[in-house]
Amino acid sequence: MMLIERSFDRFGFADALTAENASVELSTRILRDYAISSVPCAEAPFAFDSERLAVLAYKGAMERVRERFWTTSFLGSGFWGDAKDDIVSANIRMVNNCRALDVVVRRLFLLSLPAEEEIQRIQDQRILLLKCEDLDGLARFDRRFVNLARSIEELSYHGCDVRIVHDAERLHRALPEELNAETRDTEFAIYDDWRFDVFQGELFGAIQSVRCYTPAMARFASYRDRLTRYFESLWRRSRPIDGFLNRLRTTVEYSSCRIDYPVSWLVRYDDALPREDEALKIEELSSVRIELLRLGRWGHVRRFLDVGTCTGRYLVALRDAVVPGGIILGVDNDVDCVRFTQAKLRREAADERRFRVERHDFCLPEAPSSHSFDLITCMLGTILHFQRNGGDRPPYNDAFQRALGKFADLLAPNGLLFFTVWSEQACRDLRLLSIYSQEDKCRLARTAINDDELRERLACVGLRPLVPIPLQDRLVLYRCERDRAIAASRLSSRDVQGEEAHKEIGHAECG
Ligand SMILES: C[S@@+](CC[C@H](N)C(=O)[O-])C[C@H]1O[C@@H](n2cnc3c(N)ncnc32)[C@H](O)[C@@H]1O
Missing domain, CATH: 3.40.50.150 (Vaccinia Virus protein VP39)
Known part of the structure; x- marks a missing residue:
């Protein structure tokens, strides 16, 4: 059964709801059949996958953007670090659509520390992995960084304005309490003026849930406007991500050389000092x-x-x-x-x-x-x-x-x-x-x-x-x-x- 017809889907939920409905119907049918026959009637286990639905709801809304797409992200975001190609391509499609309409898409990476300290923290993390000889962790760390950098470059190339900011003044405190804006764990997306989303779970690198607000909800307009003002204030304080990304790249490259670094100064001390x-x-x-x-x-x-x-x-x-x-x-x-x-x-x-x-x-x-x-x-x-x-x-x-x-x-x-x-x-x-x-x-x-x-x-x-x-x-x-x-x-x-x-x-x- 089609839960919502696409033609009525003003807010981009059709795919997510259809998928959820299909999954519920399938599970119900399996349980009913089993209750009657006591014979196994499914291969796959029941799966309750909130991330898949969150992504469908997100992609559905992006397809409908015509006037504005403003969003916040974290560097550790699973969307960008784990090379989720479908998400990157959905974003690029949306950026291209918007560009055709002369609309600039804004993506704001929120840093939990001032930029220099953030870079130092990332370098320290990497050096720690090196020192602990955690090669798997190191490979994962490098892969995430490469994916993040590549996705950002692709988005920028297609015309998305990507910037960074550290919310030193803790502006997020001005947001409505009901939005539960946990600074280190909450990302927002504003789609034109008909929907905004609050994503949770980025702290763990993977979206765990998304709350989607539309005019179908009470107080939507007031929340949306406060969120918009919050985003604008941060945007005014932000700067383009390129310089930060380059610094980050050099830092990661430097700490990659540091695999030899302790060795190299010690080797130099042992064998290659000036005469x-x-x-x-x-x-x-x-x-x-x-x-x-x-x-x-x-x-x-x-x-x-x-x-x-x-x-x-x-x-x-x-x-x-x-x-x-x-x-x-x-x-x-x-x-x-x-x-x-x-x-x-x-x-x-x-x-x-x-x-x-x-x-x-x-x-x-x-x-x-x-x-x-x-x-x-x-x-x-x-x-x-x-x-x-x-x-x-x-x-x-x-x-x-x-x-x-x-x-x-x-x-x-x-x-x-x-x-x-x-x-x-x-x-x-x-x-x-x-x-x-x-x-x-x-x-x-x-x-x-x-x-x-x-x-x-x-x-x-x-x-x-x-x-x-x-x-x-x-x-x-x-x-x-x-x-x-x-x-x-x-x-x-x-x-x-x-x-x-x-x-x-x-x-x-x-x-
Ligand atoms: C100049 S280098 C020593 C060179 C070495 N003794 C030689 O002659 O080839 C100084 C060394 O002292 C170590 N060091 C500094 N403070 C120390 C401390 N409190 N306890 C133990 N080692 C220390 C440093 O890590 C460094 O390896």
Whole structure:
């Protein structure tokens, strides 16, 4: 039965209602037949598909547009991200019809954040997928973006005016409450002046329902006019989508390259630094090697810890200093460095059982290991990454000092600690590693530390530095040992503190 004749269908519902009616009739007939015969009489299950009906109702109305089609969308909309070709072609047909009538179709993409932040958020989402190695999620993300960009370009090409806006003033609050305008989840479409639709479900990328208002409903004209004013206000604040889309495209392309990005800066750090930096790295490494040989420690180290290991350069270069069954532990707080080094060691030293690389923030109080180490390195100015903001007099309550304390605690009684700091000269001339951005160079340069303060800080934690070695007047290499007397008093004061802390906890628990 034809529920509504096309000739009476002023509002574009005929297809949706006919489809719904056919589905209800079919289901009723199947149930009736089964009740009589108890014999299965259908192949397909009953399906209640609200999206299909919503789309039919939408397409039906678009075909009738003659004067105006204004609509809002979200970037995450399933219509545009999932390449729903029938919807794109229905839109293009409508845009072409309107163009023939000299009517401009308006599509307004609502951004939940200001444009720049929205772009950043999208980039972060993509980078997160990369970091989590969610390749399916990544492929889905890229596919949606490609579809969205292609659909928008096609619509614009056919004459649709596509723009973006962020409703910073929350203008949607002026809409009638009855429309239930949930900012992040509601799209509107206004068809000439005879219908408007309120779509819900875009938050999930798929239309879940549509409420269609026509003059057949009370208060239609008043709601339509308020919606129209809301749309006009947003439109005045909007800008063409092209620039945003281009920025988004570059961002997505950039984050696609970021699959290599962590790798590429780490690879560059490992193998492709300018000659001056490469020479500095070599000089630093060979100075440590020479010291270990000179002190008769080469080949006798039982446990070696490298803090801020980055690409694991020291782990590999000093492995022969460590005894056969020893421990070689590298820690870094950057997950990219940890992954990169783990992969490199798997590739280059698959049979080596002594290596361990772990993510660990050395500025946190926890120790990276319960062992003590007879060799600790923290090279190429890594120590200056730890913040010094605890004043220039003891007790220096800052991350830098806590890290020094951790070195002292982790160092075995006759252990050696090597670290380098950027020289005051290099900091003045900004001759730091060339892979640092200018901004990071300036930030690092402000961390320059003089020998007096460093010695005082080391003394506070029971570490005794030997004569520092300048490297190319850019770095200064320090070798430290534990000062037994201070280390012992530090330990006993920690014991006392520990006991006091226990007592306090005990009191608190009792109280
Ligand atoms: C200059 S690079 C180190 C280079 C490496 N030690 C070498 O000589 O080849 C500094 C490293 O320290 C790491 N780092 C910075 N702050 C850290 C922290 N709080 N805990 C652990 N690692 C940190 C960085 O992620 C980076 O990999």
